[in-house]
Amino acid sequence: MPSDADIRSWTLHCGVPDQAADLIATARGIDSAYVEWRRIERPGLKHAQESIRPLFERTRRFRMYQSWVVPGLLQTPAYTKTVLETIVKLRGAIDDVEDAVAVRMDRQRVLHTGHHRFAVVIEEWVLRSVIGDAEVMAAQLGQLIAVATTPAISLGIIPLGTIRGGGWPTESFTIYDDAQVNVELVSAHLTVTSPGGIAEYARAFTELESLAVYGAAARALVIAAITSLG
Template sequence: MPPLPPSSIQQARAALGGRLRDIRKDAGLTARALAAAAGWHESKSSRLENGKTSPSDADIRIWTSICRAEEQTADLIATARGIDGMYVEWRRMERAGLRRVQESVLPLYERTLWFRFYQSQVVPGLLQTADYTHAVLTTLVALRSAPDDIEEAVSARMGRQHVLRSGGRRFAFVIEEWVLRSVIGSPNVMVNQLRHLIGMTSVPMLSLGVVPMGVTRGNAWPCESFSMYDDKQVACELVSAGLTVTQPCEIAEYARTFAELAGIAVYGASARNLITEAIDAIR
């Protein structure tokens, strides 16, 4: 059974279903009459109107044709495709190669002025070394049977880091101390990555916070890793898929969560001490 879609997608599907219902009612048709005209079981019309099922392009064309609302077809199809794009399985996204995935987010990075990243698993991509990225992507290829274009993908991810040197942008990173202690690639790769993190703490307009192990969590529970782009979009990393959140109310929840996590993190010399301790432990 596929995983249930997150609440934002369910709400978007319900809103689209409401539009289909309004079109049907404006045409003076019952759900049973529309289903009969379309050659569907009556339950299909109900599932589409209640957002239980995503309509295909063909479903929408049939619906608007029966209701004589063809002028709305293109807009409805675009809306449905946008909803489908909110929740994309990694296997589907990576089908054309890992390089494409890395390049696909570049426009988003270039138009964002305020970046907020929370990572409970690995070092955030903008702070990764090439060797660390290579190790991470090698693992993804093995786990998901993705196309092996690792060298090109590493180059694309490293290229994205130019935004760190672009003026007018702010970057806030919060990572769990566990990330520092998880050896990715090899001990040597990990030590070099941690040394790189120490150097990044001196970059202007960039803050790096580390949530210490054993700290009293309060309301700042560890959660899925996520990235915030201004107050317009959130990207979440799930085990099997990537989730894009655009609803303002949900973005506000992530902003509150990030603030809570940032509030229990340590910065500056304290963060560098935790990184140094991790280096010593790996050695």
Template structure:
């Protein structure tokens, strides 16, 4: 699902959207000239959109589907158009303004979401991290990607964001692979503190924590890239070099389905605590 942010791939995405709009127009029996006349714009605009030279606005898409009697496609087409140039953002470009800025940029999303579904195959989910663990994770971004070193300020923002866990109106379903518990971030002291914190935070009324054990038969619940589902409207996916934002309803549905499959492979409650405790014991 990831799309490159290079100009050539953005152009291909525009062309794909244009082709879909052309198909909708042709299926309706309208010519490009007739659609342009009915929409009140120049015929060349229709051509530019269909050939991927112009990205249609939300209003353009609504007019197009209304005239072609295909309004059931509005949500998907608008989400696709909005996402073409903005859904794939390079970490380095985000981090150029500082790690604190990256953390602050998602505050409205976290405050406005009611249902969170997080799957982590790399690290402990940010909302469940201790300050020391977060500091170690963000320090890696500074070391490997040359981000500005404002780690302490960024840690403070992330810790403040965790107050949503206690809002009383939001629900959090968290899934982690067992190897996340076994991967030492920072040092043994930091990791032990993080694992102790996981046991404590899993007892919060709003939090469901599932751990997918190593060595089980997983069926269709294959490990995948880490992702977060915000309500049923948006997904963010963590890649090595970028953050991918998915808003197209059909693609969001795929991630919701994947989360459900992964949830079925996880253990909860006492069984999850046993795996966390075993990881603490393994630290010595």
């Protein structure tokens, strides 16, 4: 592997010293940038949940976009249990779901310390996708209404039928401060640490949050989703 000094010398020689920071970040993260879920979850789902605890504790500003499911930090125990049980079935992970749920619920303490800020944007169809059953989903939607009143959390929902400009639906991702981006792919977990890559996701988040509705309008969408459950 080239050293940081090697990369700086090479980019200077090529007349593009401004690209050094991105290339250094890429080189440093080459082994961890793209990791298959099976590798991450091989020691168990509890271990996978515990492994990201330090990242959550040191991050002060979270920007989250979810196009699949409700973000983990806002999930109820029953909703999390259903999601993790599905992972066990689909990916053959170790079935330590109960322990993994407990770890994820404990991690939600960061919502209330006063040291962190959370900007969350989700697509309305996440509210309409029934995870578990109607009872599990109704409780989860009720939880969204409750957490939206937390001072540290800004919850935005992009309504169905919104005319999309630059804020196209994309893979789910979280931006941790300006230090890294974690992206959820079907088969793997992607970590972006290059300044240029982080900036791309930051721009995408800005576009997406501009399409979302907040406050009473967001609550109305959640309530409508609860009503649709019958």
